Amino acid sequence: MAEQPVFLSNDVVARFLSYDELIPRLEEVLGRFSRGSSSDVVQPVRSVIPIHNHSGFLGLMPAYIAHEDTLCTKMVAFYRREENVNLPSTQATVLLFNPEYGNVTAVMDGLDITHKRTAAVSAISAKLLMPAQSDVLCILGCGHQAVSHYEIFTKLFSFKEVRVCSRRLETAERFAAGVQGPVTVLSSAKEAVHGADIIITVTNSSKPVLFGEWVKPGAHIVAVGACRPDWRELDDVLMRDAVIYVDSREGAAVESGDIILSGAEVFAELGEVLNGTRPALRNKTTVFKSLGMGIQDAVAAKLVFDEWKSSQ
Numbered sequence: 001m002a003e004q005p006v007f008l009s010n011d012v013v014a015r016f017l018s019y020d021e022l023i024p025r026l027e028e029v030l031g032r033f034s035r036g037s038s039s040d041v042v043q044p045v046r047s048v049i050p051i052h053n054h055s056g057f058l059g060l061m062p063a064y065i066a067h068e069d070t071l072c073t074k075m076v077a078f079y080r081r082e083e084n085v086n087l088p089s090t091q092a093t094v095l096l097f098n099p100e101y102g103n104v105t106a107v108m109d110g111l112d113i114t115h116k117r118t119a120a121v122s123a124i125s126a127k128l129l130m131p132a133q134s135d136v137l138c139i140l141g142c143g144h145q146a147v148s149h150y151e152i153f154t155k156l157f158s159f160k161e162v163r164v165c166s167r168r169l170e171t172a173e174r175f176a177a178g179v180q181g182p183v184t185v186l187s188s189a190k191e192a193v194h195g196a197d198i199i200i201t202v203t204n205s206s207k208p209v210l211f212g213e214w215v216k217p218g219a220h221i222v223a224v225g226a227c228r229p230d231w232r233e234l235d236d237v238l239m240r241d242a243v244i245y246v247d248s249r250e251g252a253a254v255e256s257g258d259i260i261l262s263g264a265e266v267f268a269e270l271g272e273v274l275n276g277t278r279p280a281l282r283n284k285t286t287v288f289k290s291l292g293m294g295i296q297d298a299v300a301a302k303l304v305f306d307e308w309k310s311s312q
């Protein structure tokens with residue numbers, strides 16, 4: 001009879017999930033995904049059901065990675081919260097299976113995985129696409145993803161200035177007080193992005209928060225929010241003028257309002273750049289439109305489980 005699944009709380013997951021180990025695994029799996037062999041990496045586009053009564057949605061994100069025999073699914077609920085509502089915007093659970101028998105080996109809280117793997121993929125895009133001389137980082141939105149993005153971007157790169165701006169000034173000030181390191185808080189998004197070399201949008205907005213006319217030519221934009229087909233973070237001018245990279249073309253065509261509604265063409269997947277089959281056009285204005293993928297959760301969950309198991 002199969003063993004009972006282990007439950008790993010968010011604290012335990014966080015203890016065993018390090019960016020140093022996560023980043024190379026994400027690079028590898030993104031490259032494999034973009035080689036397009038469905039016998040190696042299987043990942044359908046996320047199934048999403050809206051939770052109309054509560055301004056949220058539930059996403060189901062299964063994935064199978066054959067070469068490392070990882071079978072996993074994440075279930076993630078996201079809610080568009082007002083900042084003064086003291087409820088979490090994201091809840092996530094990851095199930096890791098024994099692929100041979102189909103039983104669940106681990107049930108993990110998926111919050112830390114979601115925060116870290118998203119920020120890590122954004123950092124991979126920056127490594128590939130940000131201008132060679134990048135002095136100013138700007139983060140628009142000061143929620144949970146902003147924290148993990150701040151953490152990894154300031155760990156991997158050295159900026160002369162990090163600016164933040166959120167819908168409410170108090171949120172940005174709270175963010176600045178909570179992170180380890182210097183931050184300039186601005187009350188206007190236009191001022192915050194002025195002259196920035198990298199701009200990360202991590203908002204829950206359904207309307208553009210970043211406009212092409214504000215953006216310094218050659219900047220790299222990492223667009224993490226707007227993960228529904230009718231949500232936007234970036235305006236048409238930016239989407240038209242920039243070179244667009246995505247995590248998954250298939251996912252972007254179904255889920256990204258910025259791509260679908262602007263009619264912008266996708267130039268490449270991040271995995272194609274990692275594989276060397278499409279170029280990294282660092283000298284142009286580039287957008288990495290991130291939506292999140294089940295394979296990213298799967299490699300993170302496998303890493304956590306293996307580390308946890310060897311600690312027992």
Ligand SMILES: NC(=O)C1=CN([C@@H]2O[C@H](COP(=O)(O)OP(=O)(O)OC[C@H]3O[C@@H](n4cnc5c(N)ncnc54)[C@H](O)[C@@H]3O)[C@@H](O)[C@H]2O)C=CC1
Pocket residue numbers: 078081083089090114118140141142143144145146165166167168171189202203204205209224225226227290291292293
């Ligand atoms: N691409 C991916 O893999 C993932 C994307 N997401 C998306 O990332 C976004 C952020 O997620 P969380 O940080 O967890 O959400 P959150 O609810 O913790 O934070 C959202 C932040 O956006 C700010 N905001 C809203 N409108 C704004 C505006 N017009 N200008 C500036 N700031 C504004 C809010 O004030 C808040 O600080 C969400 O859209 C979420 O769906 C989340 C997980 C993974």
Ligand SMILES: O=C(O)C1=NCCCC1
Pocket residue numbers: 059076077078114227291292293
């Ligand atoms: O990939 C994820 O995880 C998510 N993406 C979009 C918003 C909810 C979580």
